[in-house]
Amino acid sequence: MRQDEADQDSQALAGLLKGTPTIARNSSLQTSSEVINHTKPHPLQRSSRYIRKTGDAYLRRAESEHSLNQRGAAIADYTRAAVELHPNEPSLFLHGDRQLLHGPRGAGWYNTSLMSLVVVGSVAYDGVETPHGKVDRMLGGAATYISLAASYFTPVKIVAVVGEDFAREDMELLASRKIDVSGIETVAGGKTFFWAGVYSADMNDRTTLRTDLNVFANFNPKLPESYRSSRYLLLGNIQPALQKSVRHQMNGVEFTGGDTMNYWIQDFRGELLETIREWDFLLINDSEARMLSGCHNLRRAAQSVLEMGPKILVIKRGEYGAVLFTRDFHFMAPGYLLEDVFDPTGAGDCFAGGFMGYLSASGARLSDGGYDAAQLRKAVIYGSVMGSFCCEKFGVDRFRTLTREEIEARYQEFKSCTDF
Amino acid sequence: MRQDEADQDSQALAGLLKGTPTIARNSSLQTSSEVINHTKPHPLQRSSRYIRKTGDAYLRRAESEHSLNQRGAAIADYTRAAVELHPNEPSLFLHGDRQLLHGPRGAGWYNTSLMSLVVVGSVAYDGVETPHGKVDRMLGGAATYISLAASYFTPVKIVAVVGEDFAREDMELLASRKIDVSGIETVAGGKTFFWAGVYSADMNDRTTLRTDLNVFANFNPKLPESYRSSRYLLLGNIQPALQKSVRHQMNGVEFTGGDTMNYWIQDFRGELLETIREWDFLLINDSEARMLSGCHNLRRAAQSVLEMGPKILVIKRGEYGAVLFTRDFHFMAPGYLLEDVFDPTGAGDCFAGGFMGYLSASGARLSDGGYDAAQLRKAVIYGSVMGSFCCEKFGVDRFRTLTREEIEARYQEFKSCTDF
Structure with missing residues (x-):
């Protein structure tokens, strides 16, 4: 122009x-x-x-x-x-x-700028093998998947660290989705986080073959000034103390939440509890919820986690969908039945991105007291929709062509598959 | 009176x-x-x-x-x-x-009499141990669970065989739910089928400790004349040839379906395929669907099974709910999140009873060509409702007190947990 x-x-x-x-x-x-x-x-x-x-x-x-x-x-x-x-x-x-x-x-x-979503986490290269094929090195990382998925709903500002080897075309993919990449720090002479894994035949299990933290080992996220007034913050799975530090860099954040994993739950429990106490929502999988709460029963586990601080808990159940819990209600979304799952890597992160992206775009507020139950239910479905698309191609490939129309069509498909 | x-x-x-x-x-x-x-x-x-x-x-x-x-x-x-x-x-x-x-x-x-549901299968005694307790001998069997669950919706006529040891109070429990027990044959001098098993800590797996077929070994179901004009037939998990023989004893049955298991799928495949070819619906779990079709992907497995004859396939997924497939659509129901699962024995059979009981009461017809999708969706939810109640107490105990009002309340709870 x-x-x-x-x-x-x-x-x-x-x-x-x-x-x-x-x-x-x-x-x-x-x-x-x-x-x-x-x-x-x-x-x-x-x-x-x-x-x-x-x-x-x-x-x-x-x-x-x-x-x-x-x-x-x-x-x-x-x-x-x-x-x-x-x-x-x-x-x-x-x-x-x-x-x-x-x-x-x-x-x-x-x-x-106020409505945008700040996403913090890993930007990485992945080597992935599934029954459908093998890719030695492709763009990955939780913050990458979250940001790509959320970008269909709301402006996204990413915070991450990469090495000098991070490819220009990968930065351009993020930028093409209007993701603000000014918070991605490039470490001179450093190498980008690399992970490699192989999935089982049914893709319900995966074995990690290699984890090279590289520049991610010293990740100490610092938010650019232009990020700090955002209302929405999604903290990918990093050390709880870093998650806490990021939250405190924000001015007037309305809605904070994030992910964690077994490692932090087991070995950094005190630090984790101190961190999630300030969160509005926590997004973990079923085994993590059980580990965090010490309860096997999912409903009891959820009650226990909600007493730790978060007002909203989303428990991801892989191919079986997700359940959102608050003190007042719970909402169950089934997993979308894909005909072909090519690569489940990043599906949980895309769930998080769709969930939080939709809430950000809808102007969800918790500080007003209470939450909009209908909005939360829809957010879970948009999360499921984004997770399902993620599995349709290797790595982030599906997001090179995905359109908002396809997202809406799948949302409607979820409705017709669950309505009675 | x-x-x-x-x-x-x-x-x-x-x-x-x-x-x-x-x-x-x-x-x-x-x-x-x-x-x-x-x-x-x-x-x-x-x-x-x-x-x-x-x-x-x-x-x-x-x-x-x-x-x-x-x-x-x-x-x-x-x-x-x-x-x-x-x-x-x-x-x-x-x-x-x-x-x-x-x-x-x-x-x-x-x-x-036309609308009633004929249920064929095992009436047994079970010994069950779960993390919540142990019962050495209690009323069990697929036909028992199916009939009790279905009796909340429609008149039920049961066909089974028991031994002389079958207790009068157990027969009375069935009769108290208005189940027609005139098709239960008592073998003089015989003993009732006995099964014992123990559940894993998370109750997702169970180990069989004992199986005494007793009179069930020679079960050759014969329908009383008063049963034969019923429109609805639900065949519990017995040898496929017997299931077939029962269907042929019916006059003008509208809606036939049933259950099967890995044993028949593996070792009696031809006989099973011949049997289910005549069925309107098949109700199996996910691993059985995979075994029967040879496909791991659930959607592909369902397509393959629907080509074997049944117009409707319901795949039970345990705590994760159930999916109903037809050629035109599929419908996913989540599993109800119970706070306490005391004993999952019979939950799948109660699902079948609720599903088919509701369809019978609604006068569902397949012979008219086509099915009522809304009716089928509701039937899946009623199935899930009945399966969830079953787990709340040991054996059939929940059905001693369960009311239709509680069923309706849980149906509404399913609605509020899934609606968006």
Whole structure:
């Protein structure tokens, strides 16, 4: 796009922001602290018209059917139509750090910087062998999977460390999904975390063949200033003390949660308990929940974990789905029945990304007291949807082609497979 | 109840049958072959007013609020009210072999003899040890569990064989649930099938300690004449050739299905395939589905099994629930999360009983071509509900106190745990 086009577009959208208060169902939005003053596009935002479509055809029609100087108004019209027809679907337009969407307070402009999700964890290279094939080295790591999955829902800002060997095309894949990679530290002369493993015939078990921590051994996440005002924080599986330190670097975070593993549960129990006490949600698998609580029964285990601090617990059960627990209710999502599971690596992380990405995009708040049960249920399904896509190809390959339309279609498929 | 009261009641109900065609939404019921001519109560029907309530308070109110000679009309009123308020709930009145219910063709009188479910399989004594305790000898057997579970939905007629040691109180338990036990053969001088096993700490595995087939070794089921016109047939896990022979003893069965196990799949494959080719549904667990189809992937395994004949396949997954497959859709039900699992023995059979009991009560038909997807989905949930209750006490003990109200409450709990 030429600079004058961009300027015209900016003007049109700025006009829209001022001139069409009818877009905002709740006009208090227009005067709240969430109205943003700077309109400079994010450097990684490559979309030629600053528009990101997440739901239906209306937004694309606004782009294609209208001349440039009408586009702002057209987008307003189409958004209104989309919001009215799909009241539960966050419709997402990005313009700089602003988002025109149907958020928690009605349709209006939200500050994407506040709404964005900060993801902390490993970015790695993986060697994986499954009954369907073998890849010696490909992009992996929990933060990679989480960020890719979440990026379909909300702006993501990643914090990680890589070595000099980290490939330009892998950084570009993240950037192409509009993930803010300014928090990825590259260690000069260092090598990226490498993991290799092989899956059993039924892919329910895997054996680790090699773990080279490399630069990840000294990972001490530091949040760029531009990350700290984000409302949402998802902490991948790293040492609990580091998870705690990241949380304390945030200003006014609304919703924090993350993952952990048997190693921290067994050998760093005190540190872990101190860390998760401050979390809003914890996302672990069934054996971890049993280990953490000391109860075999899943319902009792969940009750016990909820007493440790988190208001929300999601227990992942692999191919059998996931269960979300709060003090008031629980919600069970089955695992999607794939015809071919090529590579389950990262499925749990993609669950986390879909879950938290959806909640971020929906403006979920716990600090208001209480949670929106319907929102949490949907988030579990979006998590399951993203986990299921992850398994369809090796590594992160599925995210090179996945569209928001496919996500919605699978969400509907979950509905039709479980509704009675 | 005195005889004159019974006569008055019969007259009132007979009057109702003739005089209030408005009850039947589809009046063709009144003239169909399903209208019954004999009104003699079943000998095992102990309810004092020939009324069996299965859903809400309206029916009890008809009993309590009206004098005897008004009762027939009152029941009609209350049924209409119940049917209008709970259109999806089969409301069941028994009067002799007639049932006043909201069935597949609207509210009206159905022939309970035609609608009843014939259950064939083992009636046994079990010795069971779980982490919660040990019972040396208690009532068990697949047909026992299936019949008890199904009896909450529809009239059940059981076919089995027992020895002289079979206790009178165990027969009475079955009879107290209005199960027709005239098809239970008692072998003079014989001993009842005995099985003993011990469960692992997590109760996902069990080890058989003892199997004494006793009279079950020569079980050759013969259906009493009064069983043969039933529309519904559920064949417990016995030799496939016997299952086949039972089906051929039925006249005009609408819906046949059953269970099998690894032994028959491996060593009697030809005989099994010949048998299930005639079935409408097959109900097996995941490892059996994999063994039968030769596919590890559940969805592919299901496709392969559906090509063997059954139009409906239900794959039980233990604590993880069940999946129903047809050629057109699949439906996933999660396992109910119990706080205490005392004894999982019979849970799969209770699933079968709830599933098939609900379908029988709903007048499900496959011979019409096609199936009612909504009905099948509900049946899976009722199956899961009954399986979950079974685990709450040792053996069949939960069925000594379980009420239809508890079943409905758990059905609603399933809804609230899965709805999004």
